[in-house]
Amino acid sequence: MTTNSKYVVLCAMVISLLTIACKDNKTNSKETTENITVEKIVPENLKWSERMMLSEIERFPKASLLDFRDKPKWSYTNGLVLCAASRVYEDTKNQKIYDYIYDYADEMIDSLGHIKTYKLSNQNLDMIKSGDVLLYLYPKTKEERFLKAMQTLDSQMETQPKTSDGGYWHKKVYPYQMWLDGLYMAEPFHTRYAKEYIEDGVVQQKIYDDVVLQFDLIQKHSRDEKSGLLYHGWDESKEQQWANKETGNSQHFWSRGMGWYGMAMVDVLDFLPENHPGRERIIIYLNKYAEAITKVQDTSGLWWQVLDQGNREGNYLEATGSAMFTYTFAKGVNKGYLPKKYLEIANKAYKGIIDNLISVEENGIVNLNKCCGVAGLGGNPYRDGSFDYYVNEIIRSNDPKGTGPFIMASLELNK
Template structure:
């Protein structure tokens, strides 16, 4: 009798258990991704890139205007102390515009769409055609007159490095010799006029005496690398390598495999560390650009590659569950930021395409792109980008940075990320196993075809 009771009890338990499992709400077992966990396609990426191009292009007519009347000045033979370049992102001689124009050149290379490169040519022709006019205005009316101050009054790497790097890339496509005086002016400034430490590391007297900014890696290295390509002169490659390696001696933190935002000689070894997203993004962008053109036998290449690979490893672990990275990389309380997410997505996808890092990082780039595209508005504006940020020494400042569509630091990196993702999706070295929609357990796998035996 006891045996029958025990058997009945077990049967009831089993029946109840099955009923509970049967009644379980199946949708709750499916992951609720904050950003769609989906496989992008090249056409959708191209559409995003073109929306950004159209928006960016429309921000300025690229004309010379009278700043008081706002009317166009068409006769450039007559000096006018009120003459200025029309406002707008696409009329700026700025480092952020330089990233956009470098990305435009790259998109044309990847997709064959000439509309992007044509925007570069339009801008640089506008600059070089109007620069003599503004120089004459300054000669007649004084330093307050004129425009293109970053060329005529270069005072910092921000004024010249990034925007001139893109100018070299454009010159290599259209060979407009009017660009060369500006390019050579930038080369002279970076090589001989910009403040350097005693060991030759590029520095600023801002905010502290003899300060290093991770940002300045991008403000100098891409230009130096492309100057090496343009001239074939090894000294530019050597200087580019030196800048990253010597910056890393002060800014790279091996335990974190990340770069501190800044360093100054006053605090030296005891300088506080702040792992700002975009500072690390500038570093990653510079590493991949330099590695892409640096001779394979250059003695500094292996050290650069180690920096790059170690940062990729760390960044993969710091990526948030949405695909974004946070404004302060090691502090999830800070907001999910667009520009650094795009920079890391580009740099990781580039490394996979080049074979510098393992293809297993593919899903990191893929989910990064899925996050980025949610920040591109229908009109092509890019939101969620951290505002311009100085080298600070307190968490309160970094924690409370704002973001805006007018922070143009995000546009170029998003364009670059999209272009590299197109290359990644078209890379025939891989087979990509796609995650199954509405699955309880399915992910993306990038498989290297050459590792797998061929099935007859």
């Protein structure tokens, strides 16, 4: 054999060996990939309520940073999710969840009971909502600072500016305006605080009367008689660009605005005394509300961002309002305020959320998609309350204004 022939044979042998080695390597690599299982951060054998709560803790390890914040803040979204968390804890006794709730209060309330980032002079109803966290923790911890912070929030309610007929302004910077949002932000706290911490019967009765008055006024000023739906905001002065010059109402029926209102009714009824004359009125309002909301439910079980505009171009099936309506109906039936037929509506809605809006990552983290990130009226830049305004606000996943109500709906339906 010539030297060249030997060289050719040697090369062929080397190439053959390399080919076999590559094949083996590919096979091993494939086997290794197939054997890798992603660790489940959130176990999938838990109920949806606990799965979503643990997912929230994973997304926002500090509750003070809920709502995608880069700095701690005392705000309503924290109170909403932690209110849901407290119910999951009572259901599961998962210490991780209790610690998450406590750590928020511990971080945001100093040793003297001052609330960090909160300003009483802003007279902002949104800031009352996280008081629910303190109402939950104080009986368990007896930490005086939590009681003092609650007293501060109660003092805000006693000094909150009002419309001429007694409706709380949404914020001092929004004079003469009542928004549906405000009833959920303030009234459940105010009612429970009166029941559990006000000893003077006359003062207590006045608070109950004030709370019921807010529902009476929002029904009077914001409810559309034809559809039964309620407009997002009402401006007594009729000066806002978004306000109808005859009625003072904003233009549209916003899904989450109506969602806040429904949750406000079922939650306030937890604490309003059985013998208060306003209790039956709120239950009547709730039944009228349920009837109107059911009429605009989509066949998917979900609700549209602008409730009565269906699949008009730009409108979309929205998660936060859908979760809030589901919770309101489920709790309303469970408590005996609504007829049993609304449990079917709630279950249909819940199935719609699971089928269309929930996604689960490989590691078990649960996401709630298609949430309206924010919507309001007025301000700077100016929000005009138009259809285009509502459908063009940011849409995102895992907004706490959706995850909190989803958790509470899951608990009410025991899913």
